[in-house]
Amino acid sequence: MTTTVGITWEAASARRAERQFLAGPAGTGTPVDEVVGAMLGAHAQVISAAEVSVGMRADGVTRADVRAALWDDRSLIKTYGPRGTVHLLPARELPLFSAALTAVPTGPGGFPPDVRLTEEQAGQVVTAIGEALDGRCLTLDELSEEVVARTGPWAGDRVMPAFQDLWPRWRQVVHRAGWAGSLCFGPNRGRKATYTRPAYGVPGAEAGDEGGDALSAFVHRYLHAYGPATPQHFARWLAAPPGWATALFGRLAAAGRIEEVRFEGTPAWVAAGDTDFPDGPARGVRLLPYFDAYVVAGQPRERLFPGKAYQRALGGGQAGNYPVLLVDGVVAGVWHQRRRGRRTTVTVEPLVRLTARQERELGEQAERVGEVLEATAELVVGEVTVGPHA
Structure with missing residues (x-):
């Protein structure tokens, strides 16, 4: 490892x-929540994608292990994370995220x-949700x-356009x-999702005030995982005002918590003193699912999605x-998996010519996808004909 303030893309991507x-x-044996914490959360709008995100990063982990961490030992929690999207987060870190x-x-x-x-109504709704869910699980309709009973009829007005339907106002x-x-x-x-309050059945997950240092700690965690990064990169990851x-970042720099690099x-910025980077570039072939944290947070996009990948794998500039x-x-390249019973077909469309070694690694990765999903995988190299989110 070398210490430098002039950092290349190859060194940055290798460290990430x-x-x-x-x-x-x-x-083997690494706690699932430790893997999720390293990613700063696993996007879980589609839970199978979150299971693959975690499983591809940990030897021997399958979707059953992720589900056990979520519903049995409660070391993971499924909630709303960065950008207001559904994530798996380590339960012990919920106070910091909150x-x-x-x-x-x-x-x-x-x-x-x-x-x-x-803003007054929003505060009333958030309070009402917490009161309603204290000590119990409710479906969305319940x-x-x-919420309407605790706030007023205005909260239930079906005025919020969503998925060719109208949702009640409170869901904003x-x-x-x-x-x-x-x-x-x-x-x-059954087939209905339920909601609860985190402290119910999740040891150590009662959200609390981390004090004025929470944002500093959060930026430090982000830069550790995804740095070097600019304030604009951080804002895009959070969907926050630039x-x-x-x-x-200016306040943290003045306080000596982060330092500028080239x-x-x-x-761009890294956490103060965190300027050690690998000497060589990242090596190897990996298959990552929808909205994997590495591609959503990784910046700059034109480096992460070079050449044909920028057009083929991004949707209007959006990663994932x-x-x-x-x-x-x-x-x-891009890929898609289609499951039929205990078998899944993994179709991969490379955008570059793979070496013999890379082809072998691709086969191993496809096999690993099957293991995570508890299925037998068949690899097909060819055009992916389905669109995004398929």
Whole structure:
């Protein structure tokens, strides 16, 4: 390892891969929540994608292990994380995430004025959600009834456009309830999702005030996993105002908590003193699922998605729409898996010519996808004909 303040893309991507168990998987017996913590959360809007994100980073881990961590020993929690999207987070780190995410400024949202909640109403809804879920699990319909009863009919007005339907007004801030520690997902009741309050059945997950240092600790964690990075990169990862992120980085720099480096010749930031990087680039072939943390948070995008990958694997500049093939730390293809019973077909569309070694590694990765999903995998190399989110 060398110490330098002039950092190349190759060195940065190699360190990110090391710190997120992509250079080599976590050893057998590594706690699942430790793997998720290294990623700063696993995107879980589609739970099978989260299971693959975690499983591809840890030897021997399958979807059953992820589910056991979530529902049995409760070391993981399913709730709303960065960008207001559903994530798996380590339960022990919920207080930090809660304190940091609730400190991010929220704008009026994209809804018309007659649809929006006022800040006062939003606060009432978040409080009502926490009260309704205290000590019990409720379906969405049951929670909706409780929220309206505790606030007023205005909360239940079906005015919020969503998925070719209209949702009740209160659902605009369900993610903020997750950030505040008032709500998380509970076990499904049949085919219906349930919600509960995190402290219920999740030891150590009562959200608390981490004090004024929460944002500093959160930025430090982000830079450890994804640095070097700019305030704009951080803001994009959080869906936060860029000006706010710039001011935050300025305060942390003045306090000596972060330091400026040259990343591919431009200013960027790392945690103070964290300037050791690998001498060589990332090596190896990896298959990552939808919205994997490495590709969503990795910046700059034009480096992570070089050449054809920028058009093929991004949707309007948004990372995560396609599962991706990584070759030596950069996106070099897309893939898709289709399960039938106990078998799954993994179709991979490389955008570069693979060496014989890389082809062998690709076969091993496809086999590993099957193991994580508790299925037997068949690898097909060819065009992926399905669209994003398929």
